[in-house]
Amino acid sequence: MRPKSLLKLEWDAIAGIIAAIVAIVLHFLHIAQADLLLPILLALIGLLFINFLRHSKNNEITAETIEKIHKQIDLVQNSLKESDIELIGPRKLRSENDRFLKEISGDVVFYNICLKMYSAEAMFNGLLRPVFDNPGVSSVCFILDVGQQANWERTITSRLSGHPRRGILREPKWCSLAASLSFIMAEQSESKCVEALLSFWGEPFMTNQTGIDTPRYIFRLKKHNELLPHLESLIQNQRLQSN
Structure with missing residues (x-):
């Protein structure tokens, strides 16, 4: 011992x-x-x-x-307060985007998204179709620059023509948008709070391959982030201008 x-x-x-x-x-x-x-x-x-x-x-x-x-x-x-913003890089971009789309509910807004990004079938199925497959989503609205009208029918509506939830797609709002930022905004089904995936046009946040702008880095704006009311204001202003 x-x-x-x-x-x-x-x-x-x-x-x-x-x-x-x-x-x-x-x-x-x-x-x-x-x-x-x-x-x-x-x-x-x-x-x-x-x-x-x-x-x-x-x-x-x-x-x-x-x-x-x-x-x-x-x-x-x-x-220790939970961070209300998260930078997502290339390695986690796809998985975090999928998780965000599965967790949302209610009305979903795509603001100033580059439609050419969905031109490839794989990109459309991976980045947009999950929104329509999500039973919690009640409507999908695109607010887009008028310069993208030529791509709307070929890239979006034609591919959703046979989808059983095609009816949740609203008529797009065509506006004159400055190519500075784009985002997806929706309510989280669990917290019932609005969150968003935010990206900026141009390097280093987007990469341009064969004329198609795709996100490289995005920000996830979580509930109570101070930028969310500003983004909601952008949506309301563009909706009023397009009516």
Whole structure:
């Protein structure tokens, strides 16, 4: 046994128990009288009581220490606020986009999205079709620059003609939009709060391959982000102008 382990033993209690056992054995051997047992037993009880009090005090100190630690942890947790914006790079772009589209519900708005991005069948099936496959989505609205009208029928409506949920697609809002930002905005089905996937036109946020602008980096704006009301205002203004 290691010296440190020996120091942790309750030697006072052990000594008292050994003394009591020895006294009892001596009594049964008729070596010690019965009146000798009473003081030994009383001493043993006293030692055990003192040991109990010491442990009770230690338990109180331990409980107070644990309570202080819990309070400190609560203070740290309260001071750490969840970030309301997340930068998503090329490695996680597809998976995060899929997750976002599966978690949304209600009305979905695509603002200033490059329609040529969906020209390839694989891109359309991976980036847009999941919105229409999502049973929680009730409507899909595109707010687009008038310069993309020529691509609307070929890229979007023709591919959705046989989809059972084709009816949730609203007529697009054609506006004169500056090619600066684009986003997808919708309510999250679990939190019932609006979130958005935001990207900016041009390098380094978008890459242009064979004349098609596709996102390279996007921002996920989570609930209560200060940019969300501004994006909602952009949507309302463009809807009013297109009517």
